[in-house]
Amino acid sequence: MSSTQANAVAVLPHQTMARFDLHCLVTFFLSLLIATCGATYQAFTCEQTPYPQLCSSMVLQTAPKFGLREVAIEATLARVQLAHRFASTVEPSSLPDPAARAAWSDCLELCEDTIEQLNRSLSQDCSHEDSQTWLSAAIANQQACRDGFVELGSSFPFPSSPFLSYNISDAVSNLLAINKAFGTAAPAGNRKLLSHGFPTWVAAADRRLLQSSNVNADLVVAKDGSGDYKTISEAVAAAAKRRSGTSRYVIHVKVGVYKENVEISKSMKNLMIVGDGMDSTVVTGSKNVVDGSTTFRSATFAVVANGFIARDITFENTAGPSKHQAVALRSGSDNSVFYRCGFKGYQDTLYVYSKRQFYRNCDVYGTVDFIFGDAVAVLQNCNIYARKPMSSQKITVTAQGRTDPNENTGISIHNSVIAAASDLAAVQSSFKSYLGRPWKEYSRTVIMKTNIGSLIAPAGWLEWSGSFALNTLYYGEYMNTGAGSSTSGRVKWGGYHVITSSSEASKFTAGNFLSGDSWIAATGVPYTSGL
Numbered sequence: 001m002s003s004t005q006a007n008a009v010a011v012l013p014h015q016t017m018a019r020f021d022l023h024c025l026v027t028f029f030l031s032l033l034i035a036t037c038g039a040t041y042q043a044f045t046c047e048q049t050p051y052p053q054l055c056s057s058m059v060l061q062t063a064p065k066f067g068l069r070e071v072a073i074e075a076t077l078a079r080v081q082l083a084h085r086f087a088s089t090v091e092p093s094s095l096p097d098p099a100a101r102a103a104w105s106d107c108l109e110l111c112e113d114t115i116e117q118l119n120r121s122l123s124q125d126c127s128h129e130d131s132q133t134w135l136s137a138a139i140a141n142q143q144a145c146r147d148g149f150v151e152l153g154s155s156f157p158f159p160s161s162p163f164l165s166y167n168i169s170d171a172v173s174n175l176l177a178i179n180k181a182f183g184t185a186a187p188a189g190n191r192k193l194l195s196h197g198f199p200t201w202v203a204a205a206d207r208r209l210l211q212s213s214n215v216n217a218d219l220v221v222a223k224d225g226s227g228d229y230k231t232i233s234e235a236v237a238a239a240a241k242r243r244s245g246t247s248r249y250v251i252h253v254k255v256g257v258y259k260e261n262v263e264i265s266k267s268m269k270n271l272m273i274v275g276d277g278m279d280s281t282v283v284t285g286s287k288n289v290v291d292g293s294t295t296f297r298s299a300t301f302a303v304v305a306n307g308f309i310a311r312d313i314t315f316e317n318t319a320g321p322s323k324h325q326a327v328a329l330r331s332g333s334d335n336s337v338f339y340r341c342g343f344k345g346y347q348d349t350l351y352v353y354s355k356r357q358f359y360r361n362c363d364v365y366g367t368v369d370f371i372f373g374d375a376v377a378v379l380q381n382c383n384i385y386a387r388k389p390m391s392s393q394k395i396t397v398t399a400q401g402r403t404d405p406n407e408n409t410g411i412s413i414h415n416s417v418i419a420a421a422s423d424l425a426a427v428q429s430s431f432k433s434y435l436g437r438p439w440k441e442y443s444r445t446v447i448m449k450t451n452i453g454s455l456i457a458p459a460g461w462l463e464w465s466g467s468f469a470l471n472t473l474y475y476g477e478y479m480n481t482g483a484g485s486s487t488s489g490r491v492k493w494g495g496y497h498v499i500t501s502s503s504e505a506s507k508f509t510a511g512n513f514l515s516g517d518s519w520i521a522a523t524g525v526p527y528t529s530g531l
Contacts, residue, residue, distance in 0.1 A: 048181065049178060051174050054171060055171075069175075069178050069179060069182050070122065072174060072175055072178055073121055076175055077118040077122075080114050080118065080168055082162075082166065083111060083166045083168060086162045088108065092105070098292060099149070099152035099154035099155075100156035102152060102293065102294055102297065103294055106145060107145040107148065110144055111145070113137070113141055113266070114168070117138045120134050121179070129408070131183075132176065133356055135175050135407075136176065136376075136402075136408055137332065137374075139374075139404055140353065140401065142168055143169075147296075148295070148296060151295060215252060215272075216250070218249050219238060219242075220251075221252065232260060233260050236268065236271075246269045246270055249272065251271070251273050252274050254275075254276055255280040256280075260283065261300055263304075264302065264303040264308060264333075265305060266304045266306075267305065272311070273310045273313060274310075274311050274313070275312040276312060283313065284316040284317070284318055285300035285318070286326070287319070288326035289325040289326070295348055295351070296353075298319075298325060300316060301329045302332075303336065304333060305333055306333055306334040306336075308331070308336040308337075309336070309339070309523060313342070314344060315341065319346070321367055321389050321393065327351045328344055328345040329350055330351035330353050330373075331357055332355060334355035337520060337523050338357070338358070338359045339362070342362065343362065343363070343364045343365065346368070347368040348370065348372055349365060349366035349371070350366070352371065352375040353373045358378050359377070359378065360525050360526065361526075362382045362383075364384050365421055366385075367388070368389060368393055369396050369399035370386075370398075371384070371399075372400065372401065375411075376514055376515070378412045378508075378509075378514055379412070379416060380414045380510060381528075383416065384397060384413070384417065385419055385420070386420055386455055387424055388427060394431065394433070394434065395432065396435075396436055397435050397436055398437075399439035399464075400436065400438075400443040401440045401443065405442050407442065408515070409444065410444035410445060410474070411444070411445045412445075412509070414449060414510070415448075415528065416450045416451075417453075418447075418455075418456065418482075419451075420433075432457050433456050434457055434459070434462040435461055437463065438464045438468065438473045446499070447476070447480060448478040448509075449479050449531070452481070452482040452483075452485040453482055453483060454484050456485075459491050460477070460489075461490070461496065470491075470493040471493065474495055476505075477498055478499040478500075478505040479505075509530050510527055510528065511530055
């Protein structure tokens with residue numbers, strides 16, 4: 001027996017036990033719920049979900065009125081918790097190769113985040129829009145877990161792992177369908193707002209922070225020793241120990257190039273990083289897939305904590321085009337804002353990983369799929385620069401990763417500029433450049449009122465692999481200008497749209513696409529709510 005087969009056998013007995021425990025847990029929960037809620041049934045049934053047999057087996061078709069959504073989330077949560085429990089018992093040294101160990105580590109973290117998103121979705125205070133965002137993040141976690149094994153070429157039999165064998169992806173897909181149906185029937189205006197129209201997590205002073213020239217920082221980072229710490233990572237670690245509550249915490253990073261990889265964990269909510277200018281404060285790294293990092297883990301700067309704000313700083317990955325996937329910034333921060341920030345890399349520069357994100361007056365540089373991910377992301381008044389790639393490569397600006405039609409995710413580029421960077425401009429005719437390609441089956445990207453340069457090929461968009469996703473994606477263009485903006489020669493795919501209706505385009509504005517934009521207004525960032 002090979003080492004791979006041995007590891008597969010080692011994992012499977014736990015899964016069998018987990019399924020038995022899960023059945024008992026769900027049966028007990030449902031019997032308790034039925035006893036307390038009666039036998040009136042919700043019109044939306046498991047037959048209307050993408051995976052009806054799985055849904056039926058999980059909720060046993062006995063969810064009472066107003067209970068199907070909660071029961072389905074509880075049952076899915078139980079599956080994820082058991083998967084994480086048994087995955088945590090696996091010794092990394094028992095895995096067959098370094099690639100498997102790296103990807104397994106990512107999956108454990110992503111599984112923990114899925115548990116958090118499911119728990120948040122059960123809260124009675126959250127809106128259906130919130131839940132749809134968090135459930136979309138859960139399904140993105142599943143995909144990122146799987147991708148890690150594939151991109152590093154691991155020999156581990158991923159289908160036998162707890163991360164896949166519990167049908168978590170299918171269960172979350174069902175939740176997206178159920179939650180969307182319930183949200184359609186629910187009354188509007190259920191967002192968590194204060195009397196002044198701001199989200200509950202935003203302090204009144206936050207609106208002034210991003211516009212103020214003199215921010216009162218809680219900690220200062222300076223390479224020359226004139227601050228509290230010399231590295232960003234040290235300051236973040238200190239902040240985690242010093243701060244109390246969840247009020248806004250500000251770290252000022254003075255001018256300098258900081259060679260480090262920084263991670264902002266989920267406990268550091270409402271953190272703000274302020275630099276001395278996009279060209280003055282730079283955090284840089286060079287992790288990449290070729291050298292053994294997963295795309296997820298290659299980020300120079302990664303933020304998971306909600307409510308993150310960055311201003312006047314550049315995030316960079318210097319691995320270069322030959323190293324392929326190499327992320328400068330990865331954000332899984334809900335309600336995050338990036339203002340006057342730079343993102344420099346080549347392939348996979350800006351990983352808009354999940355949840356709701358807003359970018360204003362930012363510069364993004366890259367070559368292949370350099371704005372990618374499965375967040376609800378709006379880039380407004382940004383400069384998007386294509387750099388010179390390797391001779392064999394085609395340039396693609398976006399690669400959006402929506403895997404389920406009920407996800408509320410997508411990339412919206414509004415009032416921006418798409419142009420050739422200085423190194424590409426001189427040799428622009430030697431390379432084909434495109435607005436994007438469909439990384440996943442329901443990829444969704446819209447470009448509105450943007451100046452598109454002559455570098456973009458007349459077809460506009462590029463296939464990922466043959467006919468994959470061409471009819472299920474949603475790519476749209478609305479009132480763009482510039483030499484590369486003509487839609488007369490664009491692709492003829494079923495999912496491509498030349499948007500002519502302002503009401504259709506308005507769906508992808510900051511005010512609508514981000515499920516309300518009062519949280520942006522609260523930060524003080526200038527922005528356009530509508531078209």
